Amino acid sequence: MTDGDDDHLDAYLDAVLVGGREERTVEIVDYRHDWPVRFESERRRLTDALGTTAVRIEHVGSTAVPGLAAKPILDILVSVEDPEDESAFSTALQEAGYELRVREPGHRMFRTPERDVHVHVWRSGGVEEQRQLAFRDRLRASAGARARYEDTKRSLAGRYRDVNYYAEAKSAVIEDILRERDENAPGDA
Numbered sequence: 001m002t003d004g005d006d007d008h009l010d011a012y013l014d015a016v017l018v019g020g021r022e023e024r025t026v027e028i029v030d031y032r033h034d035w036p037v038r039f040e041s042e043r044r045r046l047t048d049a050l051g052t053t054a055v056r057i058e059h060v061g062s063t064a065v066p067g068l069a070a071k072p073i074l075d076i077l078v079s080v081e082d083p084e085d086e087s088a089f090s091t092a093l094q095e096a097g098y099e100l101r102v103r104e105p106g107h108r109m110f111r112t113p114e115r116d117v118h119v120h121v122w123r124s125g126g127v128e129e130q131r132q133l134a135f136r137d138r139l140r141a142s143a144g145a146r147a148r149y150e151d152t153k154r155s156l157a158g159r160y161r162d163v164n165y166y167a168e169a170k171s172a173v174i175e176d177i178l179r180e181r182d183e184n185a186p187g188d189a
Contacts, residue, residue: 053088
């Protein structure tokens with residue numbers, strides 16, 4: 001990333017992060033078998049809070065892939081009809097204990113005060129919903145993709161003290177894995 005890219009990312013983060021940027025050590029830990037159990041607990045909490053507003057609730061991200069090392073933060077996808085209509089879900093999520101952290105076009109992210117669960121709100125049937133599910137499913141199905149992604153994450157973790165820069169740095173390998181999935185579809189999805 002060049003200095004110009006850094007400036008662009010900084011400006012973008014300043015515009016979309018609620019509460020400003022935060023320094024935080026990026027930690028990658030071995031897969032934990034309690035992650036799916038924790039997800040089910042969070043799914044119930046989200047279902048109780050959102051009811052039929054949530055079209056879909058899915059465990060996504062690295063903690064949703066058995067055997068894959070990850071940041072110890074659960075990522076949960078919540079699909080709604082219109083993520084721009086915060087009145088449909090924001091108050092309910094806040095009353096359930098989640099705090100708004102990201103407000104960007106087509107996406108809201110809420111998190112627990114402990115910062116160990118991220119709830120991503122996207123449009124039902126939208127491109128990002130499908131992309132998140134496709135990436136998770138590709139990692140679940142392909143040991144090679146899983147190993148390459150884990151190696152990338154481990155090599156990048158120590159370089160960044162801002163999770164957003166870490167996420168940006170691993171985006172190229174994510175795109176490569178998604179592209180490979182598309183090239184190998186439908187038999188190797």
